[in-house]
Amino acid sequence: MDDSAAPVGTAAVPSVPHGKTASRLEWRFLPQEVRALVEDELGSPVVDARSQTAGFTPGFASLLTAENGARSFVKAASRVAQPEIAASYAEEARKLVLIGEQVPSPALEWFSKDESWVVLGFEAVTARPPRRPWRAADLTRALDLAETIAAATEQVPAGLDLKPLYADLPLLLTGWKDAPAAWPHRAEAAALAAGLPDVPGNQRFVHADLRDDNILFADDGRTLACDWNWPALGPVWQDSVDLMISAHGDGVDVDEVLAARPLTRDVDPDHIDSWLAALCGFMLSARRRPSPMNSPHLQTHSTWYAEAAWSWLARRRGWL
Incomplete structure (x- = not known):
């Protein structure tokens, strides 16, 4: 990236192709022993495999249908x-x-972890993701999901051994050292980010990766969160604010939404600004790394989120 670059706004950043960001291994290329394991779990040979192209990881992820209908x-x-x-x-x-069983997630029905492969089998859910750009109804439903997760995990489940997200991702606190020289208000933003550990209530369970591509609006009426790899400790409102960052980048007036939602309406504005600054700095640092061949949109994703978080933060702080 150009180290002299200043903010340009999300409109100037190429949009990632939502729902088509992952380049994944396909069923026919899995080793025979892995395919045999899966077909044993399903009870008959796989006759249809539909690779899922959302997300930013290259692992195999496919909706499989077996000959027996499983x-x-x-x-x-x-x-x-x-x-x-x-x-x-x-x-x-x-x-x-x-x-x-506590959180709204597709059920993990079976899994296998041997020396060579990790294989997970989830409930097959007929569903769609939220539409992008965000629509009001979809955003409301996604924020309802964030609040459901918060209520279900008011007591952090035992045995998870979670750490604060800033401990898992130290660049949340230090990412501004990699910000372009021309970026305005670097010192103020860096100070806000560095203050993240002092934000009250930093010990709640958070999904920590609640984006549109990890949400399912099921045909049966459920709203489900996927990809439970990264739960951490953070402020209870963090997942909600993460959703609002992308909505702000899509042009939604999220300050009005923030003021209406139960998890965010009474939060000290400086605490939310601390998280926005931390995430922006993290993404500014992340975008310096080139996209891997099997996740070609990752750098664009990081750049877009840095711009979205910055735009909202700057407006809130009067820096525009």
């Missing part, structure tokens, strides 16, 4: 070829075993 959403990754993805899938399975 269906499963299967995620898989090689411990050798994709060690980070495999580890995150194994961690997702561990966490869902502990919290799966």
